[in-house]
Amino acid sequence: MPTPVDVLERRIDELRVAVRQAVLAGDRAQATALRAELRRAEREWDDALDEFADQTPVPPLLPIRDQVHNALTLLGVPAAPKLLIAVHEAFFAGEIVGARLTSLRRDEERSFRAAPRQRPYYLCSALTADLLAPARGLLAVSTWPLDRRIVGPLSARVDFLTAAIRIAEQAERHPGAERLLRRFAVNIPGATDSSFADVKPEVVVRAARAELAVHEGADRSHREAAAERARTQLDDAAQLFGSRELQRT
Amino acid sequence: MTSPERLRGAAAPKSHNARTIAALTTNPGCSRRAVMDAAGIDKERLAAYVGFPARFGQSQFAITRGNVFEAQLKADGCAELLRLLREVLGLPIPQVSYDDLESVDQLDARADRSRELLTRAAGGESGTLFDHPLLRLEVGGRWVYLEPDLIALQFGGTFYVVEIKSFAVIDGQADGTKVSAAATQAAVYVLALRRLLAEAGHDPGLVSHEVVLVCPENFSNRPVATLVDVRKKLSVLERQLARMARIDPILESLSPDLTFDLRPDSSGVPQRPVAELVDGLGQIDARYSPECLANCELAFFCRHEARGTTASLGKSVREELGGVPSVDLALSLASGAVAPADDQEEAAAMLRFAAQLRSECLS
Ligand code: SF4
Numbered sequence: 001m002p003t004p005v006d007v008l009e010r011r012i013d014e015l016r017v018a019v020r021q022a023v024l025a026g027d028r029a030q031a032t033a034l035r036a037e038l039r040r041a042e043r044e045w046d047d048a049l050d051e052f053a054d055q056t057p058v059p060p061l062l063p064i065r066d067q068v069h070n071a072l073t074l075l076g077v078p079a080a081p082k083l084l085i086a087v088h089e090a091f092f093a094g095e096i097v098g099a100r101l102t103s104l105r106r107d108e109e110r111s112f113r114a115a116p117r118q119r120p121y122y123l124c125s126a127l128t129a130d131l132l133a134p135a136r137g138l139l140a141v142s143t144w145p146l147d148r149r150i151v152g153p154l155s156a157r158v159d160f161l162t163a164a165i166r167i168a169e170q171a172e173r174h175p176g177a178e179r180l181l182r183r184f185a186v187n188i189p190g191a192t193d194s195s196f197a198d199v200k201p202e203v204v205v206r207a208a209r210a211e212l213a214v215h216e217g218a219d220r221s222h223r224e225a226a227a228e229r230a231r232t233q234l235d236d237a238a239q240l241f242g243s244r245e246l247q248r249t
Numbered sequence: 250m251t252s253p254e255r256l257r258g259a260a261a262p263k264s265h266n267a268r269t270i271a272a273l274t275t276n277p278g279c280s281r282r283a284v285m286d287a288a289g290i291d292k293e294r295l296a297a298y299v300g301f302p303a304r305f306g307q308s309q310f311a312i313t314r315g316n317v318f319e320a321q322l323k324a325d326g327c328a329e330l331l332r333l334l335r336e337v338l339g340l341p342i343p344q345v346s347y348d349d350l351e352s353v354d355q356l357d358a359r360a361d362r363s364r365e366l367l368t369r370a371a372g373g374e375s376g377t378l379f380d381h382p383l384l385r386l387e388v389g390g391r392w393v394y395l396e397p398d399l400i401a402l403q404f405g406g407t408f409y410v411v412e413i414k415s416f417a418v419i420d421g422q423a424d425g426t427k428v429s430a431a432a433t434q435a436a437v438y439v440l441a442l443r444r445l446l447a448e449a450g451h452d453p454g455l456v457s458h459e460v461v462l463v464c465p466e467n468f469s470n471r472p473v474a475t476l477v478d479v480r481k482k483l484s485v486l487e488r489q490l491a492r493m494a495r496i497d498p499i500l501e502s503l504s505p506d507l508t509f510d511l512r513p514d515s516s517g518v519p520q521r522p523v524a525e526l527v528d529g530l531g532q533i534d535a536r537y538s539p540e541c542l543a544n545c546e547l548a549f550f551c552r553h554e555a556r557g558t559t560a561s562l563g564k565s566v567r568e569e570l571g572g573v574p575s576v577d578l579a580l581s582l583a584s585g586a587v588a589p590a591d592d593q594e595e596a597a598a599m600l601r602f603a604a605q606l607r608s609e610c611l612s
Contacts, residue, residue, distance in 0.1 A: 083325065136349070153346035153376070156326030163325075187328035189335070189342065214343050 003093065008045040015041055064104065067096050068123055069141060076166050077159035078126035078140040078149060090177040091170060105139060109241045116236060124240040126151050129226035132234060134242030142240050146230060152222030154215045161215075164188060164208045168201040184208075251503045253288035253496075258510020262289025267395060267434035270388060272544035277489045280499045281535040282545055286388065287496045290509050292546035298511060298519050299526050301549035315415035318465055322413055322472055327378060330411075333463060333474040334402065344377040344404045351381035356394060359383040367442070368449040370403045378402055384441035388490065399438050402461065408446075410438045411461040418464045418473055428462070428477065435460040436482035440490075458483060499533070507532060530554075539563045570596050 022031035125134035129152035191207035363382035370376035443453035511519035537555040555561035581587035589597035
């Protein structure tokens with residue numbers, strides 16, 4: 001997300017180019033108007049910078065649920081708060097305040113139960129495949145297909161590899177993501193060279209895909225079977241936030 | 250005859266872990282400890298209440314550090330742990346399945362589920378990592394639940410106990426006593442896992458005598474894994490558990506009114522007169538030795554009680570001075586003020602010799 005300062009800087013650059021072009025073209029009236037424009041932009045830039053300095057630490061530009069939603073959407077798989085914070089830090093502006101994450105899921109559940117389906121999405125639980133109970137510490141998005149929110153015995157690894165691929169695919173455009181990518185790469189066979197010195201996104205993607213191919217089939221059938229059970233056994237709220245009873249099958 | 254439930258009173262039973270069982274085997278002859286542990290009495294609370302609080306246990310700092318390290322290994326689908334197991338044990342790539350057995354709340358349900366999943370895995374069905382399985386072990390004639398913080402790993406038909414510890418391995422070396430303590434605890438798990446499989450009709454030999462110890466390397470947070478052979482620990486443990494006095498005969502000798510209920514009031518503050526509890530403790534034989542200080546919550550109480558006995562000076566003194574129970578008597582024998590009884594002759598001769606040497610040295 002570009003900040004106001006970013007926007008102004010871009011505008012200033014554009015104006016400078018335009019002033020130069022007007023001068024070279026001999027269009028004095030245009031050049032004068034553009035110069036005035038440029039001064040104004042520079043003054044605004046000064047003010048914006050002061051404001052920026054005043055408001056440290058930088059407050060999140062988005063409410064926390066949007067931040068979490070962004071991070072989850074980038075990953076595409078259920079994730080723990082720690083990972084969400086790291087992903088957000090690597091790819092988005094602003095910081096997720098960890099302490100506020102703890103009550104998030106509960107608040108979402110409360111809001112859903114009070115007035116179901118009033119929001120475009122809810123941040124909800126991943127469900128364990130065997131008991132359809134909320135999986136400890138994993139957040140997901142309500143608009144995802146149900147089977148993507150189910151975690152079976154192989155899903156932790158499958159989701160880790162999927163997340164690695166998604167991060168690698170985005171990493172090219174986000175130099176800040178390199179550290180996060182390395183953290184994933186060192187734990188995937190063949191994703192780094194022997195010295196761990198160089199992490200190449202395309203190598204990570206290839207290595208993660210290779211391992212993913214080993215687990216994917218079995219994992220999908222666990223998940224789909226559990227999702228089917230959830231659809232027939234659980235009501236709307238429990239499909240999103242998990243069943244509290246011990247349901248053995 | 251009394252019962253463990255009576256002895257414990259209204260309090261919830263204190264659960265065992267591998268550390269307490271490992272400690273239990275260090276003083277198998279002590280009836281007091283056997284009764285307290287079998288009844289699930291909170292020894293730490295009792296000791297503190299009667300004025301002799303225990304002074305051991307892990308510091309909060311160490312516990313936090315341990316939890317952080319463990320969380321790090323298990324984060325992102327056990328990513329780091331899997332890498333280590335692949336490196337050290339050659340765990341094949343397809344073996345990544347992970348079951349968290351703590352996701353079930355009730356204790357019995359957890360134990361059932363642990364048994365179900367582990368025996369299924371032993372029967373050749375899938376399952377690789379089992380986190381927080383709840384195991385049981387028979388101690389002194391009673392079953393105790395183990396609340397282990399371990400991972401059981403199964404592959405190629407063999408089970409391994411994986412223990413995550415936060416003490417550092419520096420240049421390939423770790424503190425010997427810490428490794429040894431970790432190995433003893435791991436041996437408790439190995440044993441409990443073997444018995445679980447045996448009960449279900451599987452070969453207990455499916456559980457390896459090698460355990461995987463995971464520690465941070467060189468003060469970094471980078472983990473290393475090593476295989477530790479716990480065969481020796483296992484045989485000591487099995488022998489001690491078998492030898493441990495069954496507690497029923499001890500219970501038989503105790504008065505039926507004896508109880509260690511602290512009778513807390515509605516706000517949880519104990520109301521029981523301390524003298525009654527001290528008297529109650531005195532009714533069960535103890536066997537204090539200095540090793541108790543590192544292993545038993547009641548140690549300061551028992552040491553105080555045993556003051557003046559030769560046994561309280563440690564195993565070697567107790568063995569040398571067999572038949573001479575008190576320090577006073579030992580001193581009298583040494584000075585010749587008291588004539589030794591027949592079975593004290595040998596000890597008395599040694600004491601006199603020692604006294605002579607001492608006076609020569611000091612004069
Ligand atoms: S401290 Fe007391 S109760 Fe504990 S083992 Fe030693 S003698 Fe027994």
